[in-house]
Amino acid sequence: MALTRRSFLVRTGAVGVASAIAPTLALGGEAQAATWRKRLTGADLDTNSRWQVAGTDLGIPYVLENGSIGYLFGDTFNTPWPEGPPLPNDWRSPVMLRSNVHPGAAGGVVFDSAARVAGNGRAPELMHNGHNGIGIDGLWEVTVIPNDGISFPETGRQLISYMSIENWNSAGPAGxxxxxxxxxxxxxDNGNDFVRTPLKWWNDATNTDPFQMWTMQRDGDWVYVFSVRAGRQDGPMMLRRVRWDRLFFPESYEGWGWNGSNLGWGRPCTPILTGRFGEPSVRRLADGTWVMSYLNCANGCIVTRTAAGPDQVWTAEKVQVTSWQEPGLYGGFIHPWSSRQPNDLHLMVSKWTRTLDGRSTAYHMSQFAGTA
Structure with missing residues (x-):
């Protein structure tokens, strides 16, 4: 496996800026860092002894069709970090662990099962992965990385948005x-085995398509899709919506756009934000507040914004987790059971730290609690 995906954070984390564009963003707020609660994956934890899930990428929580929470991991290993030792180290992606424990409980998140496993045992991949070879569609594929998950109680079906990775080291203006x-x-349709559909939102020749990294949130009959470019590049964040039963019909997706005088649906997308975004995460809380989280690659911090609705004014960034608190951080994913109450915004934060000579020292996910 190529070990370059996250290593560029050190080189690029101080370049670029996450900024607002008129007229969508204008509100300010005081930043306050979240606090670390516990580490959730690692070779020394029961995620490894029970399911051989030790070193993990991401850890995206979403509501399953039965109301519990699934956590989606990207490149996963039975060793503490991707390079082992030993090798081979059972590289899998994506993998899902589950939990019905509220993240605000005294002991934090506790995983109780893994997808595609009855009880304890090796947690396998959820879907086909080319693993540095020819993928399911006959194209070269380094790996498959999940973006987000969503479920539909009406049908019992779950959907995962993912990226098919072509390489980890395409040239760019900032590295x-x-x-x-x-x-x-x-x-x-069974909560365990996922089938990759033929649907593809192709990247472009310049690696700047803004519909590659998705986060999805349902509200009523609509699923709102926020997306950015792959690779943590400078660029726009776009907003689309589609009826929940039309996600497999690309022509049914409506863009949110500016026509020169006002914003509206059913138009070509125009940016709702611009910046250098890491993986985005958006969730609608029980009180109707929308919360967005992402890595701001300008300052190396996990930040959040809030809004009254997906197409409403988003507040200024609020710093939740800094790179001083959690060196090597990159993913900050909002737990769906979070609330607006103090210290009840629960973030799943992934990290990968390495020495100057390329040896990993941490590759796991932890739980933080802050205030939206």
Whole structure:
């Protein structure tokens, strides 16, 4: 496996800026860092002894069709970090662990099961992965990385948005960026086995397509899709919506756009934000507040914004987790059971730290609690 995906954070984390564009963003707020609660994956934890999930990428929580929470991991290993030792180290992606424990409980998140496993045992991949070879569609694929998940109680179906990774080191103006070949959708009708559909949102020749890294949130009959470029590049964040039962029909997606005088649906997308975004995460809280989280690659911090709705004014960034608190951080994913109450915004934060000579020292996910 190529070990370049996250290593460029040190080189690129101080370049670029996450900024607002008129007229969508204008509100300010005081930043206050979240606090570390516990580490959730690692070779010394039961995620490894029970399911051989030790070193992990990401850890995206979403509501399953039965109301519990699934956590989606990208490149996963039975060793503390991707390079082992020993090798081979059972590289898998994506993998899902589950939990019905509220993140605000005294002991924090506790995983109780893994997808595609009855009880304890090795947690396998959820779907086909080319693993540095020819993928399911006959194209070269380094790996498959999940973007987000969503479920539909009406049908019992789950969907995962993912990226098919072409390489980890495409040239870019601020250093190498990973390149996705396309974003796709996979589905499961049994909550375990996911089928990759033929649908593809292709990246472009310049690796600047803004519809590669998705986060999805349902509200009523609509699913709202926020997306950015692959590779943590400078660029726009776009907003689309689609009826929940039309996600497999690209022509049904509506863009949110500016026509020169006002913003509205059913138009070509125009940016709702611009910046250098890491993986985005958006969730609608129980009180109706929308919360967005992402890595701001300008300052190396996990930041959040809030809004009254997906197409409403988003507040200024609020710093939740800094790179001083959690060196090597990159993913900050909002737990769906979070609330606006103090210290009840629960973030799943992934990290990968390495020495100057390339040896990993941490590759796991932790739980933080802050205030939206």
């Amino acid at each position: 190498p960026h990973w390149r996705s070949r396309y974003a796709g959708l996979a589905y499961s």
